[in-house]
Amino acid sequence: MSVKDVEDSLGLSVCKKQSLVIERGQGVWVWDVSGEKYLDFTAGWGVTCLGHSHPLILGAIQDQAARIIQNPNSGFTYSPARASLLLELQKVLPAQLSRMFFANSGAEANDAALKLARKITGRSKVVSLSGSFHGRTLATLSVSGGPQNGARYLPRVPGQAFSSHNNFNELDGVVDGTVAAVIVELIQGEGGVRLLDKAFVKHLRTLCDIHQCLLIVDEVQTGFCRTGWFFATEYYDVVPDILTMGKGIAGGLPFAAMVMTEKLAAAVELGDHGGTYCGNPLSCAVAAQVTRFLRENNVVSHVADLGALALTDLLQLKIAFPDVVKDVRGLGLMLAIELQHDSEVWPLTDECQRAGLLVTPTRNAVIRLLPSLLLTKEEWRAGFEQLTRAMAAFVAGCERHTPALVCGQN
Numbered sequence: 554m555s556v557k558d559v560e561d562s563l564g565l566s567v568c569k570k571q572s573l574v575i576e577r578g579q580g581v582w583v584w585d586v587s588g589e590k591y592l593d594f595t596a597g598w599g600v601t602c603l604g605h606s607h608p609l610i611l612g613a614i615q616d617q618a619a620r621i622i623q624n625p626n627s628g629f630t631y632s633p634a635r636a637s638l639l640l641e642l643q644k645v646l647p648a649q650l651s652r653m654f655f656a657n658s659g660a661e662a663n664d665a666a667l668k669l670a671r672k673i674t675g676r677s678k679v680v681s682l683s684g685s686f687h688g689r690t691l692a693t694l695s696v697s698g699g700p701q702n703g704a705r706y707l708p709r710v711p712g713q714a715f716s717s718h719n720n721f722n723e724l725d726g727v728v729d730g731t732v733a734a735v736i737v738e739l740i741q742g743e744g745g746v747r748l749l750d751k752a753f754v755k756h757l758r759t760l761c762d763i764h765q766c767l768l769i770v771d772e773v774q775t776g777f778c779r780t781g782w783f784f785a786t787e788y789y790d791v792v793p794d795i796l797t798m799g800k801g802i803a804g805g806l807p808f809a810a811m812v813m814t815e816k817l818a819a820a821v822e823l824g825d826h827g828g829t830y831c832g833n834p835l836s837c838a839v840a841a842q843v844t845r846f847l848r849e850n851n852v853v854s855h856v857a858d859l860g861a862l863a864l865t866d867l868l869q870l871k872i873a874f875p876d877v878v879k880d881v882r883g884l885g886l887m888l889a890i891e892l893q894h895d896s897e898v899w900p901l902t903d904e905c906q907r908a909g910l911l912v913t914p915t916r917n918a919v920i921r922l923l924p925s926l927l928l929t930k931e932e933w934r935a936g937f938e939q940l941t942r943a944m945a946a947f948v949a950g951c952e953r954h955t956p957a958l959v960c961g962q963n
């Protein structure tokens with residue numbers, strides 16, 4: 554039985570599969586079982602920020618695993634690995650965000666933030682933005698997407714309101730003195746790399762202060778240098794009450810974190826939150842090394858420069874293929890190509906794969922590029938060439954089938 558047969562027959566099918574059996578990776582490259590090589594512009598949903606099999610991560614795993622992987626009585630006992638991560642994070646976070654707690658996924662960190670916001674404020678209403686994505690637990694799904702998202706798993710966690718993206722009036726209408734927290738992505742990832750306006754974020758911060766509700770910024774995707782800033786909150790010049798992070802934090806290990814102000818932390822009591830693997834020494838040791846590496850090597854500058862160059866190239870793509878590309882946008886190495894039609898996303902993703910490039914199909918007619926942050930200029934150029942070839946092949950395919958370019962519409 555092939556790997557594909559085993560997965561198809563024994564796995565629970567929860568998503569569309571690509572016809573790929575990936576065996577290994579090195580830097581920005583991955584190889585399938587037949588030895589075919591692909592340039593990876595997905596970084597595993599924006600996770601492997603230092604690329605695949607980075608020696609620093611391998612060394613940290615090996616070193617910590619040889620010491621201890623899981624502490625006795627887990628969170629009851631202290632850990633040098635956890636302490637070293639706390640110190641590293643302190644160096645990259647705003648001084649006001651000084652109390653941290655660790656989790657195993659972005660959804661879990663957001664879930665904890667929402668739960669603690671309810672306890673701290675004594676209120677239960679949570680406001681979020683349409684098109685957002687905060688995870689797939691019941692609480693995070695309830696604040697994700699938009700009104701239509703709850704339909705599949707009704708009812709949502711009660712006390713939820715949405716406001717449209719960048720809509721001041723709607724926000725004013727839903728944020729009031731009954732709100733526990735507003736949770737936002739400053740740049741929506743799964744929603745299609747949609748940036749909030751700086752003025753909207755400023756207004757949001759003011760509104761939360763007026764109504765004494767908490768501002769939770771979800772930096773699970775935007776954090777750890779992805780946008781050319783260590784955290785996107787720096788680009789927006791905003792300090793939230795709670796910030797959540799995940800994905801790049803441990804370079805590929807399942808790990809996440811939530812950080813809050815000292816004042817909020819004072820309201821959190823023993824037993825309010827926890828988890829068997831929260832802050833386990835193995836993930837903490839790796840995350841500490843990743844955080845230090847990113848800071849000491851000024852990875853933000855590299856990402857900002859390469860991101861600007863990449864966006865300029867993508868604009869050329871828009872000019873060359875106006876019938877397919879509607880918009881290109883992004884910040885740092887969080888980039889989007891918005892297509893004219895949602896139904897073109899998968900066919901073009903497949904075409905990229907045929908050209909040797911892996912990209913991330915995303916909602917709202919978007920193909921997302923989230924490469925390793927250590928991508929070089931030459932590697933970007935190679936990927937961009939593959940992307941251009943894929944686009945040309947896609948357009949040629951459409952023209953072969955229909956006189957007008959309506960490929961992918963159904």
Ligand SMILES: Cc1ncc(COP(=O)(O)O)c(C=O)c1O
Pocket residue numbers: 598657658659660661663686687688689738742743771772773774775799800
């Ligand atoms: C902004 C944001 N928040 C939360 C999550 C959920 O993170 P995880 O998949 O680690 O639970 C994601 C995942 O894509 C995300 O992009």
